[in-house]
Amino acid sequence: MPDVPNRTEATADRDRGGDRDRAGDRHRATDRLAELIHGKLSVLTQLRELARQQLDLVDKGDMSRLLSLLAAKQALLNELGRVERDLDPFRDEDPVAREWKSADERQRCRQTAEQCNLLLKEIVLLETQGESELTHRRDDVAARLQGVHQAAQAHNAYTAVPAAVHGPFDVSSES
Numbered sequence: 496m497p498d499v500p501n502r503t504e505a506t507a508d509r510d511r512g513g514d515r516d517r518a519g520d521r522h523r524a525t526d527r528l529a530e531l532i533h534g535k536l537s538v539l540t541q542l543r544e545l546a547r548q549q550l551d552l553v554d555k556g557d558m559s560r561l562l563s564l565l566a567a568k569q570a571l572l573n574e575l576g577r578v579e580r581d582l583d584p585f586r587d588e589d590p591v592a593r594e595w596k597s598a599d600e601r602q603r604c605r606q607t608a609e610q611c612n613l614l615l616k617e618i619v620l621l622e623t624q625g626e627s628e629l630t631h632r633r634d635d636v637a638a639r640l641q642g643v644h645q646a647a648q649a650h651n652a653y654t655a656v657p658a659a660v661h662g663p664f665d666v667s668s669e670s
Contacts, residue, residue, distance in 0.1 A: 521594040528585050528593070529604045531578055536607050538575045539614040542568065546621035553628045 545568045552561040595601040 522596050524585075525593050525595045525600070525604075528582075529600065529607070531582050531585075532604055532607045532611065535575065535578045535582070535611050536614070538571055538578060539611055539618065542571050542575070543614055543618050543621070545571065546618050546625070550621055550625045550628070553625050553632070556632065 545564060549561065549564055549568070552558075552564060593601075595604075
């Protein structure tokens with residue numbers, strides 16, 4: 496009679512397979528987390544480059560190219576929003592409880608997340624500088640326009656003085 500595994504051995508084999516499946520699921524989750532964090536780094540790197548270009552265009556006063564750049568930047572901000580939403584399920588997890596394939600993978604993901612945080616701080620700083628420069632330029636243009644408006648009002652006031660209403664002024668004396 497052939498060897499037939501008893502119920503205990505079959506159950507143990509199935510359970511070991513189940514353990515592997517559960518571990519595989521947990522590893523897939525951390526693989527997905529690492530993939531999302533890497534994607535976030537990629538988007539933030541592109542946003543930093545655009546923020547630098549934006550600051551340069553503001554300094555040059557090149558508003559037409561600035562508008563094109565802002566459109567490209569909006570697309571990246573939308574992508575960043577998508578990545579952040581995909582990361583939401585991981586936010587409530589205990590990072591220590593996550594099962595990684597290796598300690599090196601955990602460390603790489605942690606370092607990538609730290610790079611993301613540093614990039615985000617740099618981007619915020621560049622954005623603040625750009626906003627400040629744009630505000631300064633706006634105020635300067637407003638002051639110039641105010642000066643032109645005042646000059647136009649003065650010019651209009653002088654040119655609007657009607658000619659003598661009561662006839663010419665006689666400066667001769669007849670006494």
